[in-house]
Amino acid sequence: MDARHGIGGSLAGTDLGAEIDRLRKDRNAVILAHYYQKPELQDLADYVGDSLELSRKAADTDAEVIAFCGVRFMAETAKILSPDKIVVLPDMDAGCSLEDSCPPDKFRAFREAHPDHIALTYINCSTEVKALSDVIVTSSSAETILAQIPKDQPIIFGPDRHLGGYLNRKFGREMLLWPGVCIVHEAFSERELLKLMAQHPGAPVAAHPECPPHIVEHADLVGSTSAILQFARTFEGDTLIVATEPHIIHQMEKALPDKTFIGAPGADGNCNCNICPYMALNTMEKLYLALRDLEPRIEIEETLRLKARRSLDRMLEMASGTIGMGDLGRV
Numbered sequence: 001m002d003a004r005h006g007i008g009g010s011l012a013g014t015d016l017g018a019e020i021d022r023l024r025k026d027r028n029a030v031i032l033a034h035y036y037q038k039p040e041l042q043d044l045a046d047y048v049g050d051s052l053e054l055s056r057k058a059a060d061t062d063a064e065v066i067a068f069c070g071v072r073f074m075a076e077t078a079k080i081l082s083p084d085k086i087v088v089l090p091d092m093d094a095g096c097s098l099e100d101s102c103p104p105d106k107f108r109a110f111r112e113a114h115p116d117h118i119a120l121t122y123i124n125c126s127t128e129v130k131a132l133s134d135v136i137v138t139s140s141s142a143e144t145i146l147a148q149i150p151k152d153q154p155i156i157f158g159p160d161r162h163l164g165g166y167l168n169r170k171f172g173r174e175m176l177l178w179p180g181v182c183i184v185h186e187a188f189s190e191r192e193l194l195k196l197m198a199q200h201p202g203a204p205v206a207a208h209p210e211c212p213p214h215i216v217e218h219a220d221l222v223g224s225t226s227a228i229l230q231f232a233r234t235f236e237g238d239t240l241i242v243a244t245e246p247h248i249i250h251q252m253e254k255a256l257p258d259k260t261f262i263g264a265p266g267a268d269g270n271c272n273c274n275i276c277p278y279m280a281l282n283t284m285e286k287l288y289l290a291l292r293d294l295e296p297r298i299e300i301e302e303t304l305r306l307k308a309r310r311s312l313d314r315m316l317e318m319a320s321g322t323i324g325m326g327d328l329g330r331v
């Protein structure tokens, strides 16, 4: 089979980094990567960021092609915000357990059962669910946006019950929670975390709010990936325990080579079970093919896109000024 015609052909001997670079220029493409991507993808991306930062980049870019190294809901967000661009995702199977937990028909029924509630929805959901929502949030913008919604306004929050529960506890809200979880953050073990904390007395813990309460309650910082990274740049001490997807540690080690960053463990004492299996589907080979073939491509039906765009635009307006800092202290 001709190596130029798909994954069945061999790419052995191809300098993928150089080829990706060539194609990026030929295609006038921008490569966006989330912090949970493999280090080699983070290193060749034009921008690495959290969900909010990558949404803003996608909305603002002059490039003709967006190659999104992340998961499908992120690439769909890029297409919703930049409909005239070609948006490619190296592996179309890169989904998300939170998205899977929230089928649009069930979400619609839940909304209809609570007509006086608005839907504040985590960006980790399908385009259809975004279209059924009032305001989208990311983990770095959720607090800023929630603070702008009157306390007596009833709210449905989905699909992440841990992020919603964290916000409820922190702000004294009573949002109705959709029962979804992130399988990656759900897998951290409190017992193993406590063991690790005992082995490294004084080492702070930074946790993503997708973690369950029994992990978050031990954290010195709870925040988005960009907030965790910001904390890593500023904490005093030499060791940080990181309770989120461990590929983010790549950025920490690059920025602070003299400090030690330890991924919080799962139940077997090994942090490998906390690698996001969806994010991990993207590879250098698939990115190369995506830029070469401009496939797999994100396409969204226009009426649906416009509905989803409303809730995303509200997020971008209400989040303005948010730089992704989380909060210090326990909730």
Ligand code: 13P
Binding pocket: 049, 050, 051, 052, 124, 138, 139, 140, 182, 210, 223, 224, 225, 226
């Ligand atoms: P943030 O990068 O916005 O913190 O989101 C984390 C995440 O789980 C993305 O899937």
Ligand code: SF4
Binding pocket: 036, 071, 095, 096, 097, 098, 124, 182, 183, 184, 185, 210, 245, 276, 277, 278, 279
């Ligand atoms: Fe979804 Fe969790 Fe993976 Fe993020 S880490 S993409 S929330 S499964």
